[in-house]
Ligand SMILES: Nc1nc2c(ncn2[C@@H]2O[C@H](COP(=O)(O)OP(=O)(O)OP(=O)(O)O)[C@@H](O)[C@H]2O)c(=O)[nH]1
Ligand SMILES: [Mg+2]
């Protein structure tokens with residue numbers, strides 16, 4: 001369950017930023033998570049409550065922006081929506097693709113007080 | 114149990130044990146940063162005390178005294194990668210390995226695909242040719258490290274407790290214990306798991322994913338992240354091919370869908386069939 005480690009890293013980052021800005025509490029956290037980032041959104045929900053307990057994130061509103069996957073075909077150059085890392089190019093059916101977006105795992109912003 | 118944060122006093126800790134070489138002592142040590150269940154990650158780098166006499170480090174407990182200062186909210190633009198901390202530590206490892214001319218291979222697979230068997234065979238054959246050291250990652254037991262120690266190779270066992278993968282911080286601590294020689298090869302056997310270790314860069318030179326012919330051909334598309342991040346795919350237990358329905362070409366085709374840069378080696382870790390190709394691959398990567 002690496003989602004737990006991921007949430008722990010978010011907590012750590014939120015604690016640090018909050019402290020740096022002389023605040024004590026997070027009202028809202030905005031996170032970008034790519035659909036190809038290897039995160040199970042259900043598992044993330046499952047561990048969140050327990051993981052943020054007693055941290056600055058306890059009670060914070062969590063907003064997750066899901067970034068859709070996009071791939072670029074190395075054969076024909078076509079860009080296309082990638083739902084799985086192993087999707088083929090819809091134009092030429094090649095599997096020689098590179099992921100352009102969808103692997104993000106980023107804390108965008110915090111609203112603190 | 115610690116009342117404030119609920120952490121167990123002896124559970125869920127990472128244990129790092131040095132075996133092999135001349136050192137045979139088992140050393141247990143409490144670790145500050147990895148109480149999984151409740152996460153003291155936010156006390157990063159500090160020793161975690163089990164008696165929170167006051168609320169240091171628990172800022173929220175004092176917030177009621179200071180609400181007058183915090184009437185207005187403000188936005189902090191963070192824009193930081195969530196695995197930033199792990200990635201930084203992994204780069205530190207990578208720099209250390211490069212400086213000492215150590216090549217590090219991170220071996221990942223499902224439980225039982227043959228990581229330790231492959232290491233045993235490899236170390237036994239090549240130990241006069243290269244200097245080796247090994248980091249073993251398992252949730253529990255010293256079994257795998259003992260198997261390596263029998264070959265008189267320096268080995269550290271990381272027991273991750275509840276954690277299902279190694280991370281760069283654990284490797285830093287293990288490497289400190291291991292103190293690998295310059296100009297050597299370090300094998301890191303990750304926890305048997307095809308999901309979680311994918312996200313955690315350890316600072317390795319190359320990532321090697323192992324699948325065995327008893328696992329089904331479609332492993333790569335079931336666990337694409339792991340195959341996407343690997344450099345080499347070993348197809349192990351080929352001695353069992355006559356007894357199982359496993360089409361090697363199909364398995365490779367699936368893996369190529371996920372990662373068309375992947376290299377493949379088919380072998381039997383226990384019988385030694387095909388293992389020369391693996392030795393060549395090691396030698397090739399040792400040179401660069
Ligand atoms: N027939 C056959 N059996 C193998 C081969 N390689 C490993 N095995 C057997 O598979 C079982 C598991 O092997 P290990 O080397 O312990 O596997 P592992 O990946 O290290 O397992 P974990 O550390 O538990 O994840 C053992 O019983 C091995 O003897 C092989 O090439 N052929
Ligand atoms: Mg093993």
Ligand SMILES: [Zn+2]
Nearest residue numbers: 073076089092
């Ligand atoms: Zn194409």
